[in-house]
Amino acid sequence: MEQSAPKAHRARNAGPKAEKKKKHTKNLEKNNPKAFAPKSGRNAERTARRNMDLGQKKLHVPQVDRSADEPPPIIVAVVGPPGTGKTTLIKSLVKRFTKHNLTEINGPVTVVSGKTRRLTFIECNNDINSMVDIGKVADLVLLLIDASYGFEMETFEFLNILQSHGFPKVMGVLTHLDKFKDSKRLRKTKKVLKQRFWTEIYQGAKLFYLSGLINGRYPKNEIMNLSRFISVMKFRPLIWRNTHPYMLADRMEDLTDPEKVRVEPKCDRTVSLYGYLRGTNLKANSKVHIPGVGDLSIENISILPDPCPIPDKTRKLLNEKHKLIYAPMSDVGGIMYDKDAVYINVPGAFTKSQNPDEEVGYGEKMVQNLQDASQTLEETMKGSTLQIFNSSKPLANLEEESDYESDMEEDFQEEDEEDSDDEDETDYESEVEEVDANDKRNRRKVRKPVVENENEEEKIEYADSDSDMGLDDDEEDPFEDDDEEVDIGIDGTLHWKENLIEQAEKRFNSTKRVNLMDLVYNTDYMPYDNPESEEYEDVDDSDLFKVKKVDNHKIKSLAFVDTCKVEVPDELLAEWEDEDTLDELASRFFIKGTEEKTGENDEEGDFEDLEKQDETQEEQQEEELTLEEQRDINAKRKEELKKKFDAQYDGEEDEDEGKTFYETQKEELARQQQMNREEFEGDSPEVRAQIEGYRAGTYVRIVFKNMPCEFVELFNPEYPVIVGGLLASEEQFGFLQVRIKKHRWGRKILKTNDPLIFSLGWRRFQTMPLYSLFSEATRNRMLKYTPEHMHCLATFYGPITPQNTGFCCLQSVSERKEAFRIAATGVVLDIDRTSEVVKKLKLTGTPYKVFKNTAFVKDMFTSSLEVAKMEGAAIRTVSGIRGQVKKALPKPEGYFRATFEDKILMSDIIFLRAWYPVKPKKYYNPVTSLLLQEKTKWKGMRTNGQIRREENLKLEQNKDSFYKPIERKTRRFNKLQIPKSLASSLPFATKPKLLSKRNKPSLLTRRAVVKDAEEKKVTHFINQLNTVRNEKAAKAKVKNAEKRAEYIKKKKAVEEMDVMKRKERAKEYYKQEGQKRAREAASAGGRPAKKAKKQ
Amino acid sequence: MVVKKELLKFQGHNHFRQRLVLATLSGKSIRIQNIRTDDQEHTGLTEISYTGTSLTYHPGVISGGAINHDCPKTRAIGYFLEPLVALAPFCKTPLSLTLNGITNDNIDVSVDSIRTVLLPQLQRFGVSDGIELKINKRGAVPNGGGQVTFTCPIVKQLKPVQFTDSGLIKRIRGIAYCTRMSPQMANRVVESARGILTRYIPDVYIYTDVYKGNESGASPGYALSLVAESTTDALISTECAYQPRKKAKLQEFDQSKMFQESVNPVAEEEGLSSMLANDYNFPTPEDLGVRTARQLLTEIKKGGTVDTISQWLNLLFITLGPEDVGKIRVGALSPFTIQYLRDLKTFFGTTFKLNPDKETRTVVLTSVGVGFTNINKKVT
Incomplete structure (x- = not known):
């Protein structure tokens, strides 16, 4: 039996022994690098390569950061479907930063969040227009997701909008986590949502969890953590915002003369918008676009004192006093903002009481008298007079400045004359002054x-x-x-x-x-x-x-x-x-050796001259110097020479050596940025504004004239107002060629010349794109519909926008017809004043006379002028014989002569393939959603289909476009006729064989078959076998059919059972869901309208 | 809401080119009125409108490509080429331009100066690879017959330039050309100019450029253009061309008058040459050489990193640069430059900070670019 391997040692993972080990491993690699040297060269190479890859992956194209030294507040947009807790989040954050309880949130809320940072919170409502606009200006997006419900389409739509306009930082926030009773399900849901969120943004994107509400706000700790994340977040400049000035207006004021409004309520208004400038510097006389309103020119910009300044940088901690909040459109503690002042509405002592007999103090009386004034100060001043001297006439009616000045001068004169007596004593002094002069x-x-x-x-x-x-x-x-x-x-x-x-x-x-x-x-x-x-x-x-x-x-x-x-x-x-004079100029010339070193430009710099120069100098000085001093000088000189030699021998030793291209580029940009900041530091604000424009980070008031009255009358602070600066070329209009792709979630493909709403640059507008594809590398061929899963080109009329600007398209901004509203996305490729999209045009004709290679063609053109235009054009027959249009015939108008490479048939159809230019329609309609009573109800031009649907119209079809049944007549070919004389002279093989058709069957078919006995037997036997087989097969067939019928019956029963079960399950689910909704609606109580939107 | 297209209005015939160039680049439509209304003989631009005294211009796309144009004999090629140098980097397709006409005269900048001074300065702004001006034929006043080919690449955006260190002059180069005259003329010009300049610096090299036969144009002439290059690559240039005697002075010498008139049937006194203050009919070529060399010294004395003829281009390209600080140092603002500054303000809203430097008696012009990008260029 084989001996099993000894059990491997398993190191301890926990306990005191493990702790001890861990302590020593802390700086091990640092202390003993040799021990950690890679053992194999291959591994070392692999690690090195991987590290390099990671390093390269980190790099981004360096950009000049044009943000100002005092940056504007960071725009934190809180976005999410209705009912996800956006308002609650803002309130919690504002409370965290400023200890302020906001009752309502209207428009942007700016708070000081730290020593160097301010934040502007803005809530994005469920309108797609607001989502588009906010996506263009937000620096950080807090994407709220109702974890109990999951992702909703709005979230995905918003992410797609962000993607096409430059992706700002996005942080997901999961809310409603308290609805999960089961912790396992909670964990699972979190994981699923996180994975989905990561695929949408990037692997490892930050997702924040907010558990339930406490006193109508999120838990303190969680909000604190979130606020810390926000405060340390770094931002990368986005290209569009790094090249355009913009402003998120936090206050609007109507400056129109009230009298004018009274007389003509619909007159164009003069409006001032307030806000922090962002992006690049805004030039005083530049054009701007306000999304939802249109293009406007700036009437006047003025810098206002920062309402929410960053505290001076010396302090260590943020004082309570500096934790400011600025939300002019939300009601923060009864503060009202006017042009240059802030009013606090406090009913106090100076308010006039109803009771006139009431005793008031002297000061109070004075103020109350002022309140009674019937005339303005100016008017009173006009009426008043002033007598300076007893003898002089009283001065009155200081209407013009010049008058005022001349009076002043008179005063001066008198004073001077009085003084002149004393002048003699000071004569001496003035003489001295004169000498100076x-x-x-x-x-x-x-x-x-x-x-x-x-x-x-x-x-x-x-x-x-x-x-x-x-x-x-x-x-x-x-x-x-x-x-x-x-x-x-x-x-x-x-x-x-x-x-x-x-x-x-x-x-x-x-x-x-x-x-x-x-x-x-x-x-x-x-x-x-x-x-x-x-x-x-x-x-x-x-x-x-x-x-x-x-x-x-x-x-x-x-x-x-x-x-x-x-x-x-x-x-x-x-x-x-x-x-x-000639000698004077010598100092402007560079002579080797005599000059102080001039740097790298001196390629021919050889040191003979230098030495000579030094020698001559030394000769003069030699007597005065001691030996040691001389030695010093010599040593210095030698060192210098050595250095020079080294430099020449080793090649130019750059200071930049050891730096990568990326680093040098970054350094160059940093230098430029430094210069941008320092160049005009000493100048007055007026000069600075004149030269570099109004800098980002300043709080300004921009006045616009000719603002449509609807903007003011129907102003709703919940909808963001953005002032987007336009560059010089962006005011113009032309044809834009873009690369476009239908969004893969969009249900329908897009049709050429159907109106589509584009969000491009700052603007949102409706236009009619013409889709095309670059085919055969020569022509831009029109497409009737966009391809399903492929990019194509589109040409449309619109505002000129720099190349490589991204955009997204919507079919409608008003009603929600499709589940997913983003119809297409793309990027601008080319800007032109003309477009060269073509579509195919086939002209057909038929020959009416055919010669060897020449044919006369009719029915292709109607006049000889048309023929003349197409002379030399390539034509082709259906059978593929190629030819050329030659010349028009004089007689029947439009007939022409053509030549072909072979003889064509009279029955051939000849066609000419031509390309016809298609012009995109010059239609541009800005989405003026801010000028509507209901901002979400903007309606643009409708498509043909929409109109037909709404008006119940039938499509008028061209009769010629109908498909008709094709009639194909059988072609009859005539018999080949060969003249008798010719036939007779042909050789036998080629002679036509003239055989008439047989009337009777031939002898061979008519003969009788007589079988002998043996053969009969065989035949009989085979027949018998066949009969048996056939009988068997018939029986099997019957049996099979029976079996099959049985099987089908069984299957049907199972299916029926399945359906029944499914129905039961669905019924149960909807029942529960309905109860849940009812409970939610009951618990939401105050806000049923908002909740109702969610389907 | 319809925004009306703005129309910038200008008066008079002067500064015609720069207004067209700026209108084209800024995309603003302009109307120029009262073009030479008080001039009885040459009222207006006869080809433009009924009275010829006003024109409206709506800019479009700068297309570029291959263009061939015959310049009239009233102005030299430089008059037409200068604005095109400013437009060429912003075309849709790279420009390849052939111009026929007068290559050198004393009113407009000669093609030599454009080649050796203006074009190298474009490199500082990032327009480098493939920029070339080739002088195929020379053409002198009055009949011209010269030909130049200008090719220029296109760029997406210019680079910001800060160029205030004028450095010291390290070398002087020049071109003395001569057509339909003895080649000795060019040599004599070179000799005399070198005589003055070598006093300061040994590195003076003036090329002689003698054109013969087909390439020598229709009129005899010679000219010298000098360029001083500093250690910081600043280019200071000047030039002078030989120009036949004016009619007014001819009155005194009947003999030569007859001779002149037989050679040049076109009378010289009227038109633009009447605006020349000096007489460029030099008795000897040495005079021209000496004069040009002295002009160069005057130009060097003014100082600055940018010479008179290229001030406008530097200002324009700083304005068109990205939204970064750009600056140059000039010795003296020429009237042309002053008007250019004003027009830049009208079209682009850019103001330059003019900082007089009393030590060197120069002016530092500083401004921030408008972030102009070549919107004509196609991307793939």
């Missing part, structure tokens, strides 16, 4: 303006510093008169006191600093070169600020002939005759 002048004489060709009508100055330009009244005004220059006489006397008034006026008017940007953008100043003028050399102040009106026609300048070249006048070139 003079100095500045002299310095400026050498300076040159930065604008080409100084000898023009106007001169620009350089600012030594800001104050230099803006504050000294002598220097600041670049358009000063010549007279102004008189104030410092050649003799040095001071005349400046003479025109104090003008100076005061100037001082008053010229508060604005004139700089280069103003000059370029705010004036129409144009420096034309004028070589005739002589002042080119003596650039001095008097010319610098002159405004000369020069007749443009007399100037000779290339600036008038639309060229970027600028002529250099001869006079200016003359300066190069001077040796000193």
Whole structure:
């Protein structure tokens, strides 16, 4: 008997011994790496490869992160079918973050969640339009799933919408877990739902479990965990949002004049929308699209103070005071928001009481009087007068600013005159100032303006510093008169006191600093070169600020002939005759050795020159240096040379060495991002807004004019309002070619020219796509229907959107006809102003005369013009003989001559295969769901089928399109006739054999068969055998039939039993289900309407 | 709700090209009115509308492909090629363009400068592989007869450029061409220009380009274009072409006048050449060489990383870049550039920050791109 192997040792998994072992294994690999070296090369290679694979898998295409240094709040969208607990979740989270109890949630709720992070919660209602819009802006989606019910179609629809518009972070939240009484079933359900969720998003996607409600909110601990997950979540920029500015409006205000609305209730409104800017920077004059409304242009943007600011970063913990909440459309503690202010509605002491006799304090009385004011402040001011001096006339009616200013100037004047008595004492000081000014002048004489060709009508100055330009009244005004220059006489006397008034006026008017940007953008100043003028050399102040009106026609300048070249006048070139001027420029040239090192660009850099240079320097210094110092210098030099040699010998040693391509790219992007942030840091907000636009993260108010009145009148804060910025090219319309695939869950295939709702870019619109397939690599052939499981192309008219933008399609946004509403998804491929989709056109004709290779064809064309167009076209007969259209015949119109490769038959049908261009319909209809009373009831153009169904119309069919029974006549061929003369001369073999048909049967068939005895016997015996066999077979057949009948009967009985059982089971199930529903409805109580939607 | 298509309105004939280019790139429709209404002789654009003084332009798709065009003799090829250099990277299919006409004159940028200065600068913006300008034939004023072939690849998006380090001039290159004249002319031009420039730097190389026979165009002429390259690859260029004497000056010398008129039946005084301030009828080729070299020194003295003729292109491509900061340094803003800045603002809403640097007497122009992508390009 074989000896069995000894029992293997089983190490302990638990207990003190196992604990002891575990302690030592902690840093084992680190402490003793040799022991963990792979034993086989193959394994090592395999592990290495796997690690590399994993590393590569992690990489994403690096993108510039254009988010601002103070990012806008993260949009957390809470999405789910009705009854899954969205509102409860938001309330719980808000309570967790801010200790606020929200009674109702209307529109976005912004809270400060941490030292560096703010969150905007938004609830997504069950409208597909809202789902589409929110999918485009949400940074994080909390996908609520009723675990007791399972996944619903809305969830899958929403995930598909997300997929086509760039996938934001999604976190699943299972609710209603308390409905499971059985823990095993709970575990099982969790597992099943998790697996399904993972297949939909990615393996390992986070799914959160919320057990039942406590006091109408989720348990504290679970919400805390969820909030922690939210607070540490990282986001990757999505391409569309990284290239477009957008804003989720959290407040809407109608700014239209109430009087205008009263007179004309349907007038277009002026509306302001408030919110945090997101994505890229929004330019002031850019176009935007508000999904559900349409394209609008921005009237005005203004930056408002952040209503929910991040606390300053120095503090360690978030103070209670900083845990702010901002939800202007939800009612948070009786706070009302107005244009620039927040009002708290508190009925208090200042409210006027009904009882007039009541005693009130002095302050209260004052406020109450103010409440009584019948006129506005402006109106009162108009009526009031002000007398400054006893002698002077009372000032009244300050209607215009200029009046106001001139009055002010008068005041100044008077004051100045009063002061002038004292002026003598300060003379000395002012003289000193004057000298300074003079100095500045002299310095400026050498300076040159930065604008080409100084000898023009106007001169620009350089600012030594800001104050230099803006504050000294002598220097600041670049358009000063010549007279102004008189104030410092050649003799040095001071005349400046003479025109104090003008100076005061100037001082008053010229508060604005004139700089280069103003000059370029705010004036129409144009420096034309004028070589005739002589002042080119003596650039001095008097010319610098002159405004000369020069007749443009007399100037000779290339600036008038639309060229970027600028002529250099001869006079200016003359300066190069001077040796000193020539020498001055030497510093601009790179001479090897003399310069400080110039980096990598110096390929030819050899060090002979360097050495020579050093030697010469050393010779001069040698006497002054001690031996040690000299040695130091030598050592340094040697080291430098060695370094250089090494560099050359080993090849260019890059700093980037050791970095992968990916790393260098990322570094480059990080550098760009750093620069983007730092470049305009020092500039004023106005300048920044002008140059880079309004940055993401700022809280702004955007004013729109011409907003349809329905937007305001039928405004419902539950539906998100998104302001999506459009790039320059996206305002235009054209034909888009897209790659499209019918969604595999969609029931029907899609028909060409049936209206379809696209969600592309920011927009939702209805259009009529034309499906096509690129066939034979040459033509784009129209398809009547989309293929079932394949991508195809579609061409439609719509807004131009960059290539590679994803989209999804819906057949209707109003009613739910299909179980799954996403009809198709795809991506934009090409943008064009024309489309080249074709469909096949077959023209047929018949020959009416056939020659050897030529045939005359009729019935294909109706005019010779048509023939002329198709000359040279390839034609073919049904039998496959190819040919060509030659020329039209003069006589019967439309007949033509054609040639073929062989002789065709008169009975042949000839056809011409041509391609006919099909134009997509120019139909674009934005889904204006926000302008409706019932936002979910938007109706676009109907399909033919829909119209027929709704109007009870019958399809009008073309009679020619009906299939008719095919009549195929038997073809009769005539006998071959061979002339007698020819037949006679043929050889015998080919001679026609003329045999007439026999009337009687032949002799062979007519003969009698006589069998002999033996043969008769055999025949008889065989017949007998056959009879026996036949009898047997007949019996077996009967028996089989009997058996079969019995079997069928039995089977039928079993089936009947099955059906009965199934029916019973179903009845039981529905009974239970009905009871459950009834219980739920009873327990939901307050919200029966919401629950009722779920079928 | 119907949004009306906006129509940007402009006045006058000047800056015609840039408005068309910007309209095409930004997709905005424009109307230009009052084109030379006060000019009695050449009122308007006679081919465009009834009065010829206004036009409306609705931009479409830039298709590209192979194009052959004969430029009129009133403007040089540079006038037509310049805007196309800006449009070419954004075509649907790569552009292969052949232009016939005048290759060098003193009004428009010559094809040499476009080849050696403008095109290398496109590489900085990421337009690199396969960009080429080939000068097949030379054509001088007045009869032209030159031919160039321009090929340009297409890109999806430009790269942001920050180029403010002007560096030091490390080499100077140039091309002296000569057609229908003694080849010695080109050599003499080179000699004199080198004489001035080698004072600063030994690495001065000016190619002579003498065209003969079929390739030499219809008129005699010679010209020099110089490019200084800095250690940071900044290109500073200048150029000068020989241009026959003007009529006004001819009045004094009857003899030469007759000679001139017999050679050039087209009168020179009217039209665009009247806008030239200087006389380009040099007595000797050395004068042209010296003048061009001095012009180059003037241009170098201005400083900056971008020279006068390529300012507009850099500004345009910074504007068209991704939404990142781009900047360049220029020595002096030319009138053309100033108008370009204004038009960029009108079409794209982009404002440049103009930062004067008083130390080097240059201006740093900084802006953020609009995130322009080539929407014409097809993806598969």
